Amino acid sequence: MSEQTSMKTSAALARSFKVAPELRTGLVLTLGLAVVGTALQLVVPVVIQQIIDNEILGAGDVNPAAVLKRGGIALLAVLVAMVARFASLRRLVRSSSSGLAQLRIRTFDHLHRLSMLELQAERRGALVARVTSDIETIQHWMEWGGVGMVLGSAQIVLALFLMFIYGWQLALAVTAGVAMYAVMIVVFQRVLSNAHDRVRERVADSLAATGEAISGLSTVRAYGVEEVVMDRVDEKLDDQFKAEVSTAILASSLFSSAELFAGFLTAMVVGIGVVFGPDWGVSAGTLVAFLFLVNLLIEPIQRLVETIDQAQSAGAGLRKILHIVDTEIAIPDPVGGTPLPDRSLRVEFNRVTFRYLEGPDILKNISVLIPAGQRVAIVGETGSGKTTFAKVATRLLVPQIGDVAVGGVPIDEVPFVSLRSHLAYVPQEGFLFDASVAENVRYGRPGVSDDAVKVAFDELGLLGWVESLPGGIDTQVGELGGSLSGGERQLVALVRAWISDPSVLVLDEATSSVDPALEVQIRNAIEHVTQGRTSITVAHRLSTAEASDRVLVFDEGRIVEDGTHTELAALDGVYASMHQDWEGSTRG
Numbered sequence: 001m002s003e004q005t006s007m008k009t010s011a012a013l014a015r016s017f018k019v020a021p022e023l024r025t026g027l028v029l030t031l032g033l034a035v036v037g038t039a040l041q042l043v044v045p046v047v048i049q050q051i052i053d054n055e056i057l058g059a060g061d062v063n064p065a066a067v068l069k070r071g072g073i074a075l076l077a078v079l080v081a082m083v084a085r086f087a088s089l090r091r092l093v094r095s096s097s098s099g100l101a102q103l104r105i106r107t108f109d110h111l112h113r114l115s116m117l118e119l120q121a122e123r124r125g126a127l128v129a130r131v132t133s134d135i136e137t138i139q140h141w142m143e144w145g146g147v148g149m150v151l152g153s154a155q156i157v158l159a160l161f162l163m164f165i166y167g168w169q170l171a172l173a174v175t176a177g178v179a180m181y182a183v184m185i186v187v188f189q190r191v192l193s194n195a196h197d198r199v200r201e202r203v204a205d206s207l208a209a210t211g212e213a214i215s216g217l218s219t220v221r222a223y224g225v226e227e228v229v230m231d232r233v234d235e236k237l238d239d240q241f242k243a244e245v246s247t248a249i250l251a252s253s254l255f256s257s258a259e260l261f262a263g264f265l266t267a268m269v270v271g272i273g274v275v276f277g278p279d280w281g282v283s284a285g286t287l288v289a290f291l292f293l294v295n296l297l298i299e300p301i302q303r304l305v306e307t308i309d310q311a312q313s314a315g316a317g318l319r320k321i322l323h324i325v326d327t328e329i330a331i332p333d334p335v336g337g338t339p340l341p342d343r344s345l346r347v348e349f350n351r352v353t354f355r356y357l358e359g360p361d362i363l364k365n366i367s368v369l370i371p372a373g374q375r376v377a378i379v380g381e382t383g384s385g386k387t388t389f390a391k392v393a394t395r396l397l398v399p400q401i402g403d404v405a406v407g408g409v410p411i412d413e414v415p416f417v418s419l420r421s422h423l424a425y426v427p428q429e430g431f432l433f434d435a436s437v438a439e440n441v442r443y444g445r446p447g448v449s450d451d452a453v454k455v456a457f458d459e460l461g462l463l464g465w466v467e468s469l470p471g472g473i474d475t476q477v478g479e480l481g482g483s484l485s486g487g488e489r490q491l492v493a494l495v496r497a498w499i500s501d502p503s504v505l506v507l508d509e510a511t512s513s514v515d516p517a518l519e520v521q522i523r524n525a526i527e528h529v530t531q532g533r534t535s536i537t538v539a540h541r542l543s544t545a546e547a548s549d550r551v552l553v554f555d556e557g558r559i560v561e562d563g564t565h566t567e568l569a570a571l572d573g574v575y576a577s578m579h580q581d582w583e584g585s586t587r588g
């Protein structure tokens with residue numbers, strides 16, 4: 001268990017009040033109403049005791065008017081108690097809903113700012129669970145269990161208080177019984193808490209496994225590995241099932257022990273009251289009042305036991321969420337900082353070394369200066385660190401050693417807004433949102449008109465292509481752009497970058513093979529977008545390298561060759577042999 005997940009529930013609560021102060025809004029009045037609603041319930045046993053002792057068993061005749069008056073008081077008290085409890089519940093639901101909505105937004109917001117490293121360390125399915133089901137568990141508890149706990153505790157304290165006024169001996173006996181029970185609960189609570197942490201972990205695991213199996217469906221089918229994947233999912237679901245069953249058994253043994261305790265306590269009060277009552281001065285009316293009070297005591301204890309179960313899951317969920325909210329943002333937005341100037345910018349790498357979490361160095365002591373306006377192509381074998389280099393250049397990853405500067409400004413001193421508006425990154429996978437082509441392009445420059453989007457396609461020679469789609473620029477691209485091919489997704493991503501008119505463009509060419517016609521269109525579009533612009537293009541096609549001003553050859557995280565296409569092709573090095581292979585395959 002990590003340090004955060006073992007955080008005490010009280011500490012977790014205090015922390016969540018800080019993260020979502022809305023949770024605390026009007027809490028004092030809410031609790032006050034709850035206490036009033038509870039205290040008024042005690043009027044009933046008191047009235048009954050007085051009617052029995054003063055009227056029924058009293059010296060004179062029964063006075064109907066007095067009985068009626070007392071009954072009226074009891075009725076009024078019960079009504080007011082109901083209204084107060086209802087008002088309290090309503091307030092609690094309201095503040096917890098808005099507080100948890102805030103917590104959800106903040107968790108999501110924070111997730112967005114976490115670096116890619118942290119996001120990869122935690123699996124995505126598990127992260128989705130944080131903002132959805134974990135918050136729901138807390139909400140459920142806040143709205144149902146939470147009120148019960150507050151009202152219940154108040155009821156227990158007040159009922160005990162009244163018991164002691166009526167007869168301290170009998171009250172003492174009841175207190176001893178309750179105390180024994182409390183010890184039992186604390187023990188159970190510990191065990192349940194661990195069980196719930198286990199269940200939540202299993203749920204996150206199976207969410208991750210099922211999510212992966214569904215999003216990777218085509219790969220699964222293509223390789224005919226349905227069984228392997230199903231087995232894995234089955235195994236996770238089975239683990240979840242087992243954890244849930246054993247937790248449910250544990251919880252239900254708690255509930256039954258509460259039932260048992262209720263019977264025991266009632267029997268004890270009657271027995272002790274009848275035997276010792278007369279000696280202790282306990283009147284018949286008082287004994288009946290005691291029975292009512294024991295009921296008022298037992299009911300919230302049962303509820304408390306039930307809600308402890310909920311409270312444990314809510315606590316586990318809360319700790320997991322706080323773990324995210326409290327994960328330090330590794331790539332912070334600099335306060336103040338230096339915005340980038342609006343002109344063509346140079347990019348400098350100065351002795352940069354980068355590694356993922358615990359792995360080996362992926363970029364090794366890289367120093368390179370890319371002058372403003374230069375069109376650079378990066379080539380190298382798969383796994384040589386090209387994508388990593390592109391991500392470090394855009395500050396999606398932060399190097400452990402060395403620094404990167406854009407336009408002479410160290411990249412970690414540039415505010416995000418300025419950085420994102422001057423640097424565009426077209427990822428290798430060409431991520432698209434589940435929206436139309438036009439809307440996806442608009443992420444590059446929010447608010448531009450459909451006509452401007454068409455113009456952008458036209459400028460890159462892609463108007464014919466986009467109009468050949470079933471709905472033109474209004475074509476829906478599907479989840480993750482799934483209804484377009486890899487090459488087509490990259491075209492849309494290219495237009496998105498083009499329309500944002502960045503000072504520096506970092507482009508990771510799609511590796512997926514595309515048909516020759518589309519290949520030509522991609523090449524021309526890249527050519528146009530990078531024209532006269534500082535650009536770093538990870539080239540998987542040597543034609544792209546051929547068209548650039550300069551080629552950097554990567555090998556195992558180092559730049560091993562640096563020159564123009566013509567210069568490098570003439571050498572007897574890595575590039576020359578790549579080039580020969582390529583010529584052999586395309587022109588041979």
Ligand SMILES: Nc1ncnc2c1ncn2[C@@H]1O[C@H](COP(=O)(O)OP(=O)(O)OP(=O)(O)O)[C@@H](O)[C@H]1O
Nearest residue numbers: 120356359362380381382383384385386387388389
């Ligand atoms: N998120 C990650 N966590 C750990 N290691 C990673 C991660 N991403 C990449 N690597 C490792 O870093 C190395 C370089 O990866 P990178 O993606 O930069 O290669 P590449 O040159 O872009 O390859 P390709 O031509 O296949 O796109 C690889 O060995 C890879 O296994």
Ligand SMILES: [Mg+2]
Nearest residue numbers: 386387388428
């Ligand atoms: Mg790559």
